[in-house]
């Protein structure tokens with residue numbers, strides 16, 4: 001399996017539209033999807049000149065095109081000839097969402113693409129927006145060759161997106177989980193009432209010239225028991241409305257809190273109790289391996305004879321052949337279906353043609369209001385992701401609230417730099433199996449969300465020694481795939497709880513080091529860093545305390561602790577035009593050994609480094625790129 005290729009790095013500079021250049025648009029911006037190791041984009045509300053200048057650099061870099069033209073129907077090769085991100089919209093999306101996308105990037109609305117056409121276009125796209133009709137398979141991610149950064153699902157169900165493949169390829173998947181809830185619930189109620197009163201059949205009959213009042217006698221809803229299967233957003237709205245119709249509503253949902261159900265007068269019951277007592281069963285769970293064909297021959301043996309079923313969730317939760325059998329035998333009196341295992345269903349489908357079944361072609365979310373809503377919701381999420389922001393609707397990455405992001409931003413930079421430094425201290429660089437990270441913090445361990453920090457440490461460790469590109473989406477997966485175990489420890493320290501983290505220590509065990517002084521007492525390579533004035537600093541190497549800002553590059557030098565060493569090494573650097581930005585000396589016992597941590601702006605050439613190594617009292621040294 002190929003991961004994102006080096007030729008087309010996923011960590012390209014942040015894609016920033018001209019209109020997004022104002023740092024005031026968001027309080028925090030962390031380019032976790034797009035950052036390169038040397039080019040991390042941070043937008044912070046805090047007034048930190050360094051971060052601001054990074055931001056300005058990134059903005060300047062990306063504002064190369066002022067082309068704001070609409071790209072509908074245009075050739076993608078033309079579209080990608082400028083630096084704006086390309087967003088492929090493969091299914092009909094509301095105009096308000098399209099407008100928003102067009103203000104940010106080049107939008108290609110290409111509907112009804114075959115799988116082959118989608119695969120051939122996708123390597124030219126930074127984002128793809130779909131509804132339920134586009135299958136975003138592993139082949140699509142493979143064909144994207146690392147360029148595709150985000151898939152936006154303009155709706156709720158993401159069963160048409162191969163999430164595992166997306167994660168492996170470091171592609172973020174976001175959805176629009178709220179804007180179509182009411183539409184889906186209303187459609188469920190519409191189907192419930194239409195089914196109970198034979199509206200569709202009677203309508204078809206009348207249009208064929210007949211007047212058959214006796215044939216279409218229905219059943220009443222009032223006083224009947226409705227089982228809502230899946231008491232999430234749609235399910236609870238259906239329940240609320242059904243109560244308004246005078247129905248007795250019960251629900252089954254293994255993960256729903258009972259108090260939320262109680263608040264609207266619904267009892268949460270077991271699966272078997274729900275299906276065996278209900279007159280109507282309405283399905284509102286997602287399609288997952290657990291819910292796939294959860295309604296099958298066996299289930300239908302447990303239902304109340306003559307039950308009526310509504311499905312506005314996913315066709316795959318019902319074994320459709322079993323449903324046909326249950327309808328034929330009268331176990332299920334009627335079914336109202338908006339969704340099907342295969343969409344559109346094969347022509348002549350027994351289920352669709354069944355006289356006790358009414359069907360709609362996946363219309364649950366299809367109201368004007370819902371479509372405008374999901375379009376805007378998904379456009380905002382996709383644009384945010386392309387800017388490198390974490391999305392509140394990320395499906396395959398941790399959702400980190402903006403205020404937490406803003407607070408963690410400088411620590412994220414520190415985390416990556418520590419990972420990058422630690423791995424450079426390993427002799428050979430490979431064969432790393434075990435990394436231990438200790439977060440020292442005055443805060444309660446439960447108040448510290450370390451997923452972002454762990455991901456960046458992983459990125460720092462893996463990227464220098466492999467061609468993998470790591471981001472928050474694929475960090476854990478890639479680490480696992482490479483057999484790298486990252487264990488975390490939170491140490492409560494007596495410092496200010498105002499800051500989320502006091503220091504971060506990274507230890508790599510069971511490896512040899514090219515700088516023996518970086519080994520701690522337990523034989524692991526050990527370094528520790530801290531954020532000071534918003535800037536990451538290295539504060540410990542092995543057992544030596546140092547204090548050097550992690551900018552530019554770093555020389556670590558271990559020498560006999562004697563007078564004149566700073567001058568001698570400093571002179572060599574000066575004579576070779578290498579500017580020292582920071583210097584710090586640490587020792588354990590006076591006049592034994594000390595280490596010098598020297599921050600340098602330029603990369604010293606081999607000759608300069610050789611001269612440092614030739615200073616008689618220098619025992620070992622290492623040059624590290626940050």
Ligand SMILES: NC(=O)C1=CN([C@@H]2O[C@H](COP(=O)(O)OP(=O)(O)OC[C@H]3O[C@@H](n4cnc5c(N)ncnc54)[C@H](O)[C@@H]3O)[C@@H](O)[C@H]2O)C=CC1
Pocket residue numbers: 156157158177180181184229230231232233234235252253254255256284285286287290291312313314338339362363364365366
């Ligand atoms: N027909 C259409 O056009 C539309 C269909 N949908 C579908 O409706 C379904 C529900 O959507 P939302 O309510 O927005 O999602 P949601 O995530 O808010 O709710 C789903 C609920 O199902 C529950 N659940 C998971 N496994 C379950 C199981 N084995 N048994 C019972 N409950 C289980 C979850 O705990 C959750 O509470 C999804 O399948 C979605 O794709 C949503 C919108 C439009």
Ligand SMILES: O=C(O)C(=O)COP(=O)(O)O
Pocket residue numbers: 131132133154155156157158180362363364365366
């Ligand atoms: O949001 C969902 O889960 C839906 O099923 C809606 O699907 P659609 O966007 O109308 O293809």
